[in-house]
Amino acid sequence: xxxxxxxxxxxxxxxxxxxxxxxxxxxxxxxxxxxxxxxxxxxxxxxxxxxxxxxxxxxxxxxxxxxxxxxxxxxxxxxxxxxxxxxxxxxxxxxxxxxxxxxxxxxxxxxxxxxxxxxxxxxxxxxxxxxxxxxxxxxxxxxxxxxxxxxxxxxxxxxxxxxxxxxxxxxxxxxxxxxxxxxxxxxxxxxxxxxxxxxxxxxxxxxxxxxxxxxxxxxxxxxxxxxxxxxxxxxxxxxxxxxxxxxxxxxxxxxxxxxxxxxxxxxx
Amino acid sequence: xxxxxxxxxxxxxxxxxxxxxxxxxxxxxxxxxxxxxxxxxxxxxxxxxxxxxxxxxxxxxxxxxxxxxxxxxxxxxxxxxxxxxxxxxxxxxxxxxxxxxxxxxxxxxxxxxxxxxxxxxxxxxxxxxxxxxxxxxxxxxxxxxxxxxxxxxxxxxxxxxxxxxxxxxxxxxxxxxxxxxxxxxxxxxxxxxxxxxxxxxxxxxxxxxxxxxxxxxxxxxxxxxxxxxxxxxxxxxxxxxxxxxxxxxxxxxxxxxxxxxxxxxxxxxxxxxxxxxxxxxxxxxxxxxxxxxxxxxxxxxxx
Ligand SMILES: Cc1cc2nc3c(=O)[nH]c(=O)nc-3n(C[C@H](O)[C@H](O)[C@H](O)COP(=O)(O)OP(=O)(O)OC[C@H]3O[C@@H](n4cnc5c(N)ncnc54)[C@H](O)[C@@H]3O)c2cc1C
Ligand SMILES: Cc1cc2nc3c(=O)[nH]c(=O)nc-3n(C[C@H](O)[C@H](O)[C@H](O)COP(=O)(O)O)c2cc1C
Ligand code: FES
Numbered sequence: 001x002x003x004x005x006x007x008x009x010x011x012x013x014x015x016x017x018x019x020x021x022x023x024x025x026x027x028x029x030x031x032x033x034x035x036x037x038x039x040x041x042x043x044x045x046x047x048x049x050x051x052x053x054x055x056x057x058x059x060x061x062x063x064x065x066x067x068x069x070x071x072x073x074x075x076x077x078x079x080x081x082x083x084x085x086x087x088x089x090x091x092x093x094x095x096x097x098x099x100x101x102x103x104x105x106x107x108x109x110x111x112x113x114x115x116x117x118x119x120x121x122x123x124x125x126x127x128x129x130x131x132x133x134x135x136x137x138x139x140x141x142x143x144x145x146x147x148x149x150x151x152x153x154x155x156x157x158x159x160x161x162x163x164x165x166x167x168x169x170x171x172x173x174x175x176x177x178x179x180x181x182x183x184x185x186x187x188x189x190x191x192x193x194x195x196x197x198x199x200x201x202x203x204x205x206x207x208x209x210x211x212x213x214x215x216x217x218x219x220x221x222x223x224x225x226x227x228x229x230x231x232x233x234x235x236x237x238x239x240x241x242x243x244x245x246x247x248x249x250x251x252x253x254x255x256x257x258x259x260x261x262x263x264x265x266x267x268x
Numbered sequence: 269x270x271x272x273x274x275x276x277x278x279x280x281x282x283x284x285x286x287x288x289x290x291x292x293x294x295x296x297x298x299x300x301x302x303x304x305x306x307x308x309x310x311x312x313x314x315x316x317x318x319x320x321x322x323x324x325x326x327x328x329x330x331x332x333x334x335x336x337x338x339x340x341x342x343x344x345x346x347x348x349x350x351x352x353x354x355x356x357x358x359x360x361x362x363x364x365x366x367x368x369x370x371x372x373x374x375x376x377x378x379x380x381x382x383x384x385x386x387x388x389x390x391x392x393x394x395x396x397x398x399x400x401x402x403x404x405x406x407x408x409x410x411x412x413x414x415x416x417x418x419x420x421x422x423x424x425x426x427x428x429x430x431x432x433x434x435x436x437x438x439x440x441x442x443x444x445x446x447x448x449x450x451x452x453x454x455x456x457x458x459x460x461x462x463x464x465x466x467x468x469x470x471x472x473x474x475x476x477x478x479x480x481x482x483x484x485x486x487x488x489x490x491x492x493x494x495x496x497x498x499x500x501x502x503x504x505x506x507x508x509x510x511x512x513x514x515x516x517x518x519x520x521x522x523x524x525x526x527x528x529x530x531x532x533x534x535x536x537x538x539x540x541x542x543x544x545x546x547x548x549x550x551x552x553x554x555x556x557x558x559x560x561x562x563x564x565x566x567x568x569x570x571x
Pocket of ligand 3: 216217218219220221222223224225226227228235236237238
């Protein structure tokens with residue numbers, strides 16, 4: 001009881017370093033006392049005067065948490081304007097992360113800022129001595145994330161760019177579809193359209209597949225109903241955000257996105 | 269053999285635990301899930317308003333040492349969505365109580381009729397939202413107005429009308445007026461108007477500044493309210509506030525509640541807490557020699 005309420009507590013987090021990762025994407029290294037997240041879990045990040053938003057950490061080492069944030073709207077733009085020495089406020093970690101104890105080798109597939117939880121999972125899998133490959137997709141080579149970091153951790157790296165400026169010309173899914181059968185596990189995070197195709201492929205081939213998905217997260221603790229996946233009634237913030245492919249099958253995932261207060265928007 | 273069935277007016281509950289309004293009750297899929305996965309006695313939906321409400325910007329929840337302060341802001345798709353929501357619920361003998369937060373007695377009556385037409389088993393009039401202007405506590409603390417709303421809703425409805433009251437100095441008066449106007453039961457209490465300030469941000473955490481405190485911190489206050497209501501009204505009382513285990517629930521029965529509703533504890537302990545509480549009540553009754561919940565109700569008032 002006490003333990004849970006403690007995770008609701010806002011923790012101040014001081015920015016120690018800001019790194020530009022790619023066009024429109026920055027990492028913030030934060031000193032904070034929150035407990036170590038499991039890769040795939042998320043934290044709620046509050047910038048006073050702005051909103052509180054969910055972000056999946058991209059690294060954690062001894063009280064230093066790394067958040068990798070893409071500019072999308074007001075709050076993420078404000079986060080990009082912050083400098084070392086300034087503060088953010090964080091609560092969490094919340095939700096169900098990736099299960100890294102599954103047997104065998106792992107194929108990690110990332111699109112866009114979905115690379116954040118994936119690179120963190122890669123760190124932890126390598127520390128466990130697991131065999132890991134990393135597929136990263138982006139529009140062009142200046143938007144690719146964590147390529148050298150993945151190599152540093154001795155993962156096999158596959159690159160896909162839409163414009164062919166580096167690696168395979170095409171999408172991460174196209175690269176993934178040829179590789180999935182060789183792996184025991186797939187971990188994926190990125191645009192929903194891409195994740196949906198990966199889910200279908202893994203279900204077809206019977207490969208264990210864990211996907212981190214997004215819905216509109218407001219409370220983060222399973223009580224407001226804003227992040228629910230119909231028709232199974234799964235709460236992305238507390239039953240997820242990581243789900244096995246079987247759990248996502250036959251839900252709205254990949255088809256439409258329910259925004260509060262119940263507005264359905266198709267996934268383009 | 270312990271019998272956990274209770275009746276609240278015409279509602280028949282297989283267990284005395286209800287899901288309180290606001291948690292997991294805004295979409296059919298979460299309601300079905302609670303029915304499927306637990307022994308819940310009845311479900312009260314999220315409060316529905318006339319127009320859809322997106323709710324407040326985040327942060328909508330904040331920490332306190334013994335509870336949660338929330339300002340969700342009555343997020344709901346508007347009462348017309350009840351047709352589809354109620355149509356998709358698989359009840360399995362679990363009564364569905366539609367909660368309503370309106371701003372006039374006419375709106376309350378219209379939404380209530382719509383809910384009844386579409387299969388609601390009862391309505392709960394939320395007269396106690398602590399953080400949405402014109403949709404709550406202002407109404408509940410005016411006993412005359414409470415009487416007027418209940419009268420208007422009662423006169424157009426066949427299904428039971430439950431009135432949800434919040435902590436005000438006049439809660440007993442409001443409950444008496446509601447009873448006189450034909451209410452079938454009273455729920456008490458709602459969360460309590462609060463503010464949480466972060467000492468490093470030096471600002472209120474909630475975007476709405478004000479929120480409602482729920483969880484363990486409010487339990488003794490809620491027990492006091494139920495205790496006072498039991499002394500003054502005849503209609504059944506649904507005790508709400510800070511229940512985290514079976515002991516808190518039994519305490520409510522002894523104070524005078526015929527059933528108990530829970531909300532925040534779901535965030536704290538997950539859905540499984542519903543069955544844990546029910547099992548705890550069952551074991552307590554078995555060991556202490558009670559056969560029916562009604563034997564416990566109001567027992568703390570004896571001399
Ligand atoms: C579990 C999870 C993990 C995430 N991890 C990361 C990450 O590591 N890095 C990263 O850059 N982004 C991440 N996001 C997305 C990030 O939360 C949104 O980009 C951010 O909330 C946008 O806020 P804004 O104020 O800048 O934009 P706004 O202008 O407010 O919104 C723009 C769009 O962002 C999305 N969005 C806004 N608020 C929320 C919210 N509360 N919950 C979910 N989506 C929202 C909506 O699609 C909205 O249309 C994650 C989202 C989820 C659900
Ligand atoms: C997130 C949240 C949303 C709520 N929304 C509503 C609501 O829409 N209508 C209502 O009558 N009560 C609402 N409540 C109040 C609860 O029904 C309940 O009265 C209160 O939380 C006290 O119970 P608890 O301590 O078990 O949480 C809400 C409570 C919470 C925590
Ligand atoms: S964000 Fe509130 S229930 Fe998931």
